[in-house]
Amino acid sequence: MTSLRSTTTSATPVAPTMTPAARGPARPLRSRVLGAVLKNGLLPLLLLAMVTVFAILEPRFLSVDNLTNVGRQSVYLLLITLAQMVLLLCAQLDLSVGATVALTSVVTAMVMSEASGPTPVVILLGVLAGIGIGVLMGLLNAFLVAQLKVPSFMATLGSTSIATGAALMLSKGAPVIGLPLPFLDVFGTGSWLGVPVPVAIAVLFTLVLYGVLYWTSFGRSLFAVGGNQHAAAVAGIRVKAVLVSAFVLCSVLTAIAGVLLTARVASGEATLGSSYVLLSIAAAVLGGTSLFGGEGRLGMVVLGVLFIGILSNGMNLVHVSSYVQQLVIGAVLVLAVAVDRVKATTQ
């Protein structure tokens, strides 16, 4: 199209480009790969690369047994990461997930070992008590953050100490044993149609959360509060109610992980779960969840969890020491955040 030129512009021929590298004429493959990376981050590629490497180094890695194992080991982190993600989406953070797991574990085990009655009822009581702890922890954190306006970092750091203290006090520092066997057999090591029960439960909650995040107005409010709390309030969203729900949802999901973990280790332990604080944040951020709220995709977060699960499983298989493992996971996390930042600035 020709434009009207009513003033003189110099007649210099059109020079090539200011930034030759930015755009070549025909590079469909490269630009398509680049596009996919920009859209989904590096994670899917890294995951693929890692699986390939482990499969080459150790053929057993791809066996059904081992993959089932990865699933079994990852479900706890999956549930807790989903919990963490809910809070990250509304620009909050829960450092008390580990302590919630511990307190849940102790309380569930104590209720189950001390209650009398038919076994199913005892199990139900124990599970409900565990979930109750989740509700309480959620309400405590929510009260501190939404009502008293304590930043979630501080609030959940405080509640970590409270919950850990309570767990140690209740258990007197010793494992709580005497759990009903059916509880361990079903929720710890059981399978259902070949699928480990904990895996089935985690998948179920993942699907439920998917529905909540993307197909309900509550999910929308969550993203909006994380994106801009002021704007959400002005638009008529009841921000406090959303925050309370998010904190409770987070702690309940964590408590469910705590109950399953208790069945897995066959006792109530006040030391359970502390590693999940870092890992859950790591997995969520690896999966592209923003630390500033309002951004994150559930599918990618699941991949983030798988990435960490496979990484530690694979490193175990090829006999990497646990010290080195810790170092690697830390490095991966920092790298993931850095890539995420680069992605954000090139957009």
Add this chain to the structure above:
Amino acid sequence: MTAVAPTAEPGADPVPAALLQVESLGKSFPGVRALDDVDLDVSAGEVHVLLGENGAGKSTLIKILAGVQKATTGRVLVDGRDVEFDTPRQAKALGISTIFQEFSLVPTLTVAENLFLGHLPGTRGLVARHRLPALAREALARVEADIPPGAVVATLPRSAQQLVEIAKGLLGEARLLILDEPTASLGNRESQHLIELVRALAGQGLGIIYITHRLQEIPKVADRVTVLRDGRRIATLPVREAAEGRLVELMTGRSVEDLYPTRQCTPGPARLTVDGLTGPELRDVSIAVHAGEIVGIAGLLGSGKSAVGRSCFGLDPMRTGHVTVSGTPFPRPSPSGALRRGLVYYPSDRRRQGLALNQSLTANITLGSLSAAGAVRWGALNRRQERRVADEYVGRLSVRPSDPGRRTELFSGGNQQKALLARGLIRDAAVHVFDEPTVGIDIGAKADIYQLMADLAEAGKAVLLISSDLAEVLGMADRVYVMHEGQVVAHLIGEEITESAVLTHFFGTSETSTPLPGGASA
């Protein structure tokens, strides 16, 4: 380069010393061609106005010149020499200084700290704090601003903040000053002051690129005008050929005859009444808005006119007073309560109070209005319906690009504003309170928004229009309240609404004083 004879008067012939030349600049974003083969030149001492609809590519062009974004094609010449730069630092080193559309000061720091942020005086990492105030005062003197250097930026009125930004831009060896909609959130008087300052700076030999949507500023400020449309340069005209009608046609491709729709006002019952409202910024304010009416609130910045809207919506505390919506008392205003009662408020600060920028435009349009859009039942979302409603409003308000699935921050400023309007319009509310609704909106879209307001009134809604744009209040309102220092100082009806009448009361002269004879208008 030697200084060129300054041209202080607008319209004087431009001096043919191209300080800056831009040749066939192009910029593509995924799915959008923001700039396409754009040429532009700016001489020393010239004020060059960039004009175009929302999303035409003005901000993109200046972001490239500021080194914030990279061009896809084309080249930039400074003093006739080819330059390459892709960081703000490099642009600054070339003497290009940019004041962006969106606020870029650190609100919690003082004026002095903001001015010298990034290059605080001192040696080896130690800040010579004692030298800051004097240096700051010097910098502020250049923009003729009487602002205490120790004041925290957040406590200053918007106009003062704007001057601080300009003072900051002029530090160092600025030769080309770029201003992206500097008057968008200023009142008439502040804008006037700013325009005088811009002319004075041009007189000192600076080249200036000035972006605005306020066409009436052009004769006062410009030497030449370049019009962009859909990323292309449509024309460059000297200011004497740039009559308003011509510019509008070049910008929009159509002529906008009547900006303000003509309307018969037949007021019904009172829909919003405010009685004896007193708060931090208000003293005993009483107003009423009736069904079918458009009521304006005019006043200078800081007169408290925005506080009236915010208080009714529960965003500002109120000490005493009563708010009544559609006949029922509204004792403790809150946003969700107001919306439930049928009172919608459109905030002026879209970035802070309006939009979640990292969400899609759809999500922002339907934020809090999901059920009004019929897109939610029992808490479950009907995403197809949501998208349908978003598309409908994107069409009605001509949002560009018309893809509401994109992240909100990727839309131009004016188009973001339209999303905010869409959100309120979805609700079939009885009362609509607009706070500066057309800030940063292009003239075509302005006409659309005025038509929308007229339609609301026609449909029996009560419309309250709080605005610093006097022309807009004069053109739209059936009744006008004028505010000064937190009080309503005048109430004008019908024929009484004239520019001079409103201006008389702007400075607090009460109803009893006689209006200045004749020449009070600007």
